Amino acid sequence: METVLETRSLCKTYIVNKRQNNVLKNIDLTIVKGEMVAVMGPSGSGKSTLLYCVSGMDRVTAGSVIFAGQEITALDDDRLAELRLNEMGFIFQQMYMMKNLTVLDNIILPAVKAKKIRESRKQTVERGLALMRRLGIGEVGSNDINEVSGGQLQRACICRSMINSPKMIFADEPTGALNRASSDDVMNELLSLNREGTTIMCVTHDPKVAAKCSRVLYIVDGGIVGEKITGHFEVGEKELRDRERDLNNWLIEQGW
Ligand SMILES: Nc1ncnc2c1ncn2[C@@H]1O[C@H](COP(=O)(O)OP(=O)(O)O)[C@@H](O)[C@H]1O
């Protein structure tokens, strides 16, 4: 099994007003290709910080992060930025879209910057539009980003995260701001990406979302205290409901 992401004794400490806050404590984690890992836990337990540290968005305080065989904790800023651009996709709550660009231009921006895939601008635009159609937002490409709904913007973020065909996608509560129907749509897209081979790590508060992942990690106070293999995601309605019930019981045991 090909390891995509590995952490060794990962620690992250923030210092605020001279007070030390040890947010992540010796995290050892291995994620293999094709997994879809949900990260759950109480608010403030360190879920977002973990996601930022393993995706190279933030620097770790101690320990290491190895992504696709490269120790990213040892890379300089330029090489790290390049790796992130080419091999990782991000779907974060604060959606970091450029306000002076259209939805489509935001989506294709990583491709324009990375040039990972050799193609003309026209081809890039065509790929961007194809992704938008796939996510059901084909009609809003030329809109400004403040001219679309929250659900559409979240789908645009997914398109952008996919544009460079990353090895792995990191998502921080990708469905957090959405209603149930939009949330299900967004999840189904992530699941189909996962089925096509993209490894995904996803912070979520929603047991329904987590039940569709292949593994759930439970974080309390900066440490992984529980882990549950949920199985494969392609199940029927009834099995999914059973799985949700099982996961809910497990979450209660974890102190959820
Ligand atoms: N940039 C930062 N500077 C200082 N403290 C931070 C920063 N980001 C997060 N923290 C602190 O780290 C802890 C974990 O936060 P976070 O990872 O956002 O939790 P979660 O995503 O599980 O709700 C909290 O105590 C938070 O206040």
Ligand SMILES: [Mg+2]
């Ligand atoms: Mg968070």
